[in-house]
Amino acid sequence: MNTATLRTITRLRHEQRAHIRSMVEAAWTDWCADWRMGPAEAQVEHLVPVPAPAETPPWQPLGTHAGEPAWICGHHQLIAAVIGGPDRSPSPVEQRVRDEAMTSFIDCCCKLLGLAPASDSVPHQAAAPRLLQFGDLRIGLTLPSRQHVPPAEIWLPQQAALALLPGGELPCPSTSLPQPGLVTVDRALAERPLQLRIMLSPVQLSLGAVNELQVGDVIRLDHPLDAPALAALAAGRGKAMAPLASAHLGQLGKQVAVRLDALPAADQLPAPAL
Amino acid sequence: MTSGLHKIEFPELASNNSTGPDIGLISLEGLRAVPARLEVHVGEVQLTVGELLSAQAGQVLRLDREVNSLVDLVLEGHVIARGRLVAVDEHFGIQLTELPRRTP
Numbered sequence: 001m002n003t004a005t006l007r008t009i010t011r012l013r014h015e016q017r018a019h020i021r022s023m024v025e026a027a028w029t030d031w032c033a034d035w036r037m038g039p040a041e042a043q044v045e046h047l048v049p050v051p052a053p054a055e056t057p058p059w060q061p062l063g064t065h066a067g068e069p070a071w072i073c074g075h076h077q078l079i080a081a082v083i084g085g086p087d088r089s090p091s092p093v094e095q096r097v098r099d100e101a102m103t104s105f106i107d108c109c110c111k112l113l114g115l116a117p118a119s120d121s122v123p124h125q126a127a128a129p130r131l132l133q134f135g136d137l138r139i140g141l142t143l144p145s146r147q148h149v150p151p152a153e154i155w156l157p158q159q160a161a162l163a164l165l166p167g168g169e170l171p172c173p174s175t176s177l178p179q180p181g182l183v184t185v186d187r188a189l190a191e192r193p194l195q196l197r198i199m200l201s202p203v204q205l206s207l208g209a210v211n212e213l214q215v216g217d218v219i220r221l222d223h224p225l226d227a228p229a230l231a232a233l234a235a236g237r238g239k240a241m242a243p244l245a246s247a248h249l250g251q252l253g254k255q256v257a258v259r260l261d262a263l264p265a266a267d268q269l270p271a272p273a274l
Numbered sequence: 275m276t277s278g279l280h281k282i283e284f285p286e287l288a289s290n291n292s293t294g295p296d297i298g299l300i301s302l303e304g305l306r307a308v309p310a311r312l313e314v315h316v317g318e319v320q321l322t323v324g325e326l327l328s329a330q331a332g333q334v335l336r337l338d339r340e341v342n343s344l345v346d347l348v349l350e351g352h353v354i355a356r357g358r359l360v361a362v363d364e365h366f367g368i369q370l371t372e373l374p375r376r377t378p
Binding site for chain 2: 186187189190191192193194195196197198199200201202203204205206207208210211213214215216217218219220221222223224225226229234244245247249250251252254255256257258259260261262
């Protein structure tokens with residue numbers, strides 16, 4: 001089974017569920033009309049993707065779609081409740097009428113649900129539960145005016161359910177699954193912390209001079225007082241730093257601060273200190 | 275062809291550690307003339323990529339140091355001294371206040 005398709009059936013949209021529901025209810029309505037039972041009174045009470053329930057009703061073949069069987073159970077009681085009442089044992093004639101009514105209902109279901117009539121090759125009851133798979137639809141049909149009658153159940157293979165959808169096409173998983181929106185690179189990196197280092201112009205001394213430095217010595221920098229400092233991205237100890245902007249030194253209360261200048265073009269910035 | 279030419283044969287040198295005496299370059303004295311480039315780090319500020327991308331000219335950033343804090347003198351990524359920023363004529367200068375202890 002295709003996993004993407006399985007996800008699709010479990011994520012049927014409301015209108016898609018409503019469409020399948022209307023097909024099942026229409027099958028009942030058609031059957032009622034064929035048997036002159038008056039206004040339809042059945043409705044779909046649930047339409048859920050399996051996992052399989054704990055109990056295993058006595059399923060019987062309903063029809064097939066692309067070789068996969070659909071199943072039905074509990075329709076006997078539903079039909080009996082309508083045409084003869086379930087509480088008393090039917091006469092042979094009544095039983096024959098009920099059998100024909102059930103066959104007729106199955107025909108209506110197959111017609112509305114796009115199923116081929118079940119053949120003798122479709123395995124019966126015992127095989128049914130093993131064929132039920134996660135992603136199939138379980139549809140319950142009840143009579144609201146007769147609460148004591150348990151619902152009929154239709155087990156529809158997911159492919160058959162999908163074929164019922166408007167257009168008869170499988171929804172494309174890539175468009176039916178929710179996907180996160182794309183974000184730009186700068187937004188993706190927006191929260192990443194950076195260390196901006198403020199530096200004055202480097203000074204060049206001989207190693208001999210550096211080695212003779214003493215506390216109290218004053219090193220004159222080749223950096224005018226009114227010249228901006230360099231703001232560079234710190235890339236770690238000993239690594240080249242990417243110059244970013246120039247910035248004038250100042251203070252903000254007791255803290256050293258800088259005022260950023262307009263960002264110059266990359267080729268106008270000083271070379272990184274190496 | 276010039277006469278008196280001979281093939282040079284270099285002696286085989288072992289690559290093991292030498293056990294001979296020092297060559298005399300036990301400090302940087304022999305490298306006195308080698309130029310060194312010292313960076314002056316005034317301070318740092320941490321911000322996010324988003325803040326940086328939205329930064330505007332004239333924006334003021336508070337650094338991680340107080341006004342009377344020392345600045346770092348950095349050689350090859352290592353702080354080799356600290357000092358106070360001073361004005362020397364019309365230029366910045368650093369008056370050193372901290373140096374690493376020298377081994378005798």
